[in-house]
Amino acid sequence: MTISRRTLIASAAASTVPLAAARAQKPTLKIGVLTDLAGPYQDIVGPLAVEAARQAVEDFGVASKGYAVEILVGDHQNKPDIGAGISRQWYDRDGVDIVVEGGSSAVALAASEVARDKNKVYINSGGATSDLTGIRCNANTLHWVYDTFMLGRSTGGALVGAGGTSWFFITADYAFGHALTRDVSGFVEAAGGKVVGKVATPFPATTDFSSYLLQAQASGAKVIGLANAGADTINCIKQAKEFGITQTLGGLLVFISDIHSLGLAVAQGLACTESFYWDLNERTRAFSARIRKRVPERRLGMAQAGTYSSVLHYLKAAEAMGIAEAKKDGALTTARLKAMPADDDVFGAGIIRPDGRKLHPSYLFEVKKPSESKGPWDYYKVMATTPSDQAFRPIKDGACPLIKA
Amino acid sequence: MFMILGYPAPLMFGQLLLGLINGAFYALLSLGLAVIFGMLNIVNFAHGALFMLGAFVAWGLLNFLGINYWAALILAPLVVGAFGVVLEKAFISRLYKLDHLYGLLLTFGLALVIEGLARNEFGSSGVPYPIPSILQGAANLGFMFMPIYRGWVVLASAIMCLITWLVIEKTSIGATLRAATENAPLVQAFGINVPRMITLTYAGGVALAAFAGVLAAPIYSVNPNMGANFIITVFAVVVIGGMGSILGSIVTGFGLGVIEGLTKVFYPQGSSVVIFVVMVIVLLVRPAGLFGKGA
Numbered sequence: 001m002t003i004s005r006r007t008l009i010a011s012a013a014a015s016t017v018p019l020a021a022a023r024a025q026k027p028t029l030k031i032g033v034l035t036d037l038a039g040p041y042q043d044i045v046g047p048l049a050v051e052a053a054r055q056a057v058e059d060f061g062v063a064s065k066g067y068a069v070e071i072l073v074g075d076h077q078n079k080p081d082i083g084a085g086i087s088r089q090w091y092d093r094d095g096v097d098i099v100v101e102g103g104s105s106a107v108a109l110a111a112s113e114v115a116r117d118k119n120k121v122y123i124n125s126g127g128a129t130s131d132l133t134g135i136r137c138n139a140n141t142l143h144w145v146y147d148t149f150m151l152g153r154s155t156g157g158a159l160v161g162a163g164g165t166s167w168f169f170i171t172a173d174y175a176f177g178h179a180l181t182r183d184v185s186g187f188v189e190a191a192g193g194k195v196v197g198k199v200a201t202p203f204p205a206t207t208d209f210s211s212y213l214l215q216a217q218a219s220g221a222k223v224i225g226l227a228n229a230g231a232d233t234i235n236c237i238k239q240a241k242e243f244g245i246t247q248t249l250g251g252l253l254v255f256i257s258d259i260h261s262l263g264l265a266v267a268q269g270l271a272c273t274e275s276f277y278w279d280l281n282e283r284t285r286a287f288s289a290r291i292r293k294r295v296p297e298r299r300l301g302m303a304q305a306g307t308y309s310s311v312l313h314y315l316k317a318a319e320a321m322g323i324a325e326a327k328k329d330g331a332l333t334t335a336r337l338k339a340m341p342a343d344d345d346v347f348g349a350g351i352i353r354p355d356g357r358k359l360h361p362s363y364l365f366e367v368k369k370p371s372e373s374k375g376p377w378d379y380y381k382v383m384a385t386t387p388s389d390q391a392f393r394p395i396k397d398g399a400c401p402l403i404k405a
Numbered sequence: 406m407f408m409i410l411g412y413p414a415p416l417m418f419g420q421l422l423l424g425l426i427n428g429a430f431y432a433l434l435s436l437g438l439a440v441i442f443g444m445l446n447i448v449n450f451a452h453g454a455l456f457m458l459g460a461f462v463a464w465g466l467l468n469f470l471g472i473n474y475w476a477a478l479i480l481a482p483l484v485v486g487a488f489g490v491v492l493e494k495a496f497i498s499r500l501y502k503l504d505h506l507y508g509l510l511l512t513f514g515l516a517l518v519i520e521g522l523a524r525n526e527f528g529s530s531g532v533p534y535p536i537p538s539i540l541q542g543a544a545n546l547g548f549m550f551m552p553i554y555r556g557w558v559v560l561a562s563a564i565m566c567l568i569t570w571l572v573i574e575k576t577s578i579g580a581t582l583r584a585a586t587e588n589a590p591l592v593q594a595f596g597i598n599v600p601r602m603i604t605l606t607y608a609g610g611v612a613l614a615a616f617a618g619v620l621a622a623p624i625y626s627v628n629p630n631m632g633a634n635f636i637i638t639v640f641a642v643v644v645i646g647g648m649g650s651i652l653g654s655i656v657t658g659f660g661l662g663v664i665e666g667l668t669k670v671f672y673p674q675g676s677s678v679v680i681f682v683v684m685v686i687v688l689l690v691r692p693a694g695l696f697g698k699g700a
Contacts, residue, residue, distance in 0.1 A: 042529035202677035211669035263533035
């Protein structure tokens with residue numbers, strides 16, 4: 001990791017100093033990046049998501065415009081109460097207009113409610129739960145990058161299609177794990193497969209998954225679905241290999257940072273789904289080349305790149321509305337964000353649905369063999385693409401209260 | 406296929422064996438803690454961080470110097486032990502005359518600093534460390550697939566536990582050490598350098614943690630939080646075994662590993678708390694722990 005926490009804190013602190021002077025001269029949009037700076041999801045979002053937000057501000061060319069954009073950084077520590085507290089303080093005391101990222105599902109749900117209560121804007125990129133645009137949706141929240149339904153359709157659907165008709169789930173025992181298990185089970189059963197068992201593992205205290213893996217093995221299921229993320233998934237994959245488990249492993253939420261950490265020797269052949277990969281096409285390569293100046297040693301995963309995309313879209317909409325107007329009413333600004341088609345180097349062209357779901361294609365990747373990889377971070381090959389109109393849950397099935405009304 | 410308590414026998418045997426493997430880590434880590442507490446009266450909360458450091462040193466030796474696993478198994482504990490000497494001389498030695506609480510707070514703070522620095526440098530998802538080629542693969546035991554490396558872990562930690570126990574209980578060095586904890590001025594009067602002895606004991610204790618860290622590196626993701634995940638459980642093991650009891654920590658380490666393994670079959674959600682339930686019961690019945698020398 002090249003961006004030190006100290007740099008982050010220093011730059012966050014420094015950026016607030018000249019503010020008093022700047023405010024007098026030109027209006028300022030304030031963007032709060034709420035993320036996990038030092039916990040299990042640090043590498044999935046974390047400091048790189050913050051850099052991605054800064055890159056968006058730079059790419060939009062804010063420096064030459066008649067207003068300023070300020071980025072604040074907060075660490076939610078994967079705790080909903082802390083995430084909600086920081087959001088509240090930002091909105092009330094610091095005059096923040098929009099919170100982005102927002103990490104794990106539990107924090108995302110909390111931050112979304114604060115945005116609604118304060119009538120501000122919240123765009124989630126790291127959280128997974130599809131409830132954010134389902135039963136828990138609201139007029140101030142957008143869900144930008146991926147969700148549990150998309151993962152289920154892409155990875156789950158592909159594995160069922162390849163003959164994986166019976167499943168055993170190893171589920172992280174909290175909101176995200178259960179949502180993912182639910183959504184993937186739906187696909188498995190709809191495709192004629194069946195779920196033969198599941199085990200809920202304590203989160204985040206589990207490091208040894210071999211017991212659960214042996215239970216999964218004993219169940220005779222063809223696919224072991226890993227409804228967890230980050231270090232949990234890494235440990236599961238490592239230990240399954242160690243115990244000679246021959247069943248197919250379904251890594252249901254795997255980021256490129258996980259592959260980097262596992263190494264290709266262990267991860268090769270794994271199927272996974274992301275909506276972004278740095279080497280996907282000309283535009284993603286161009287974006288990755290730009291951000292390499294900030295982050296020379298790593299490549300961004302979809303949640304980090306998605307933070308760039310969401311900030312860029314917000315800046316476009318805010319400028320189109322007029323800065324003063326954009327700061328006034330969060331729900332109105334969110335409506336404007338939904339009405340505008342999105343287009344950027346990360347996801348290409350896309351639209352935002354009335355329930356807050358951003359639509360773009362999702363990609364099923366297979367992790368390359370060490371012999372196929374031509375250089376650092378050359379990890380994925382594309383196996384299938386799900387077009388944006390099919391990648392996500394149909395709006396009518398989400399039970400979003402906004403849509404009923 | 407015959408059944409045990411409604412579960413297929415192979416599954417149960419498999420879980421027992423897995424419990425033993427995890428127990429090996431508990432035993433090794435709690436052994437170091439017990440040595441340090443028994444001799445120095447310091448509750449070493451930095452133990453998990455030093456365990457993690459052991460794994461990272463092994464990773465660094467491999468990636469920067471090309472030093473393999475077997476050499477790392479000896480070198481990493483030496484490096485971390487040397488670091489332990491620095492910690493003891495610079496910080497911990499100042500606390501011997503104070504209440505236990507100060508030692509706990511200091512080592513807890515040290516753990517946070519060490520883990521924070523590691524997170525800053527390596528991120529949270531960790532780095533890969535391969536299983537040495539000679540220990541790769543698995544043996545089919547009929548009822549389960551036994552990775553050869555895990556078998557090695559049980560063997561290596563059992564041997565290390567035995568050696569430590571022998572050194573402390575059966576050699577003259579161990580005898581002097583035990584005497585020094587009972588009555589330091591008297592032992593010093595015999596011409597023995599007690600402060601240096603204490604320093605080396607601390608170094609030895611943390612070297613055990615680093616040894617466990619190297620053993621753990623190929624199994625778990627080598628990441629800055631790997632010690633924090635273990636440390637609380639290991640403290641429970643020490644308390645159940647009896648603070649400072651060498652034999653207690655070894656036996657309890659293996660025993661609790663097995664209990665935890667079985668819980669993962671019967672009630673997986675409870676597997677992270679079962680050790681603490683045992684701890685509460687033991688403390689109610691025997692406040693000094695199973696092998697403790699009385700309150």
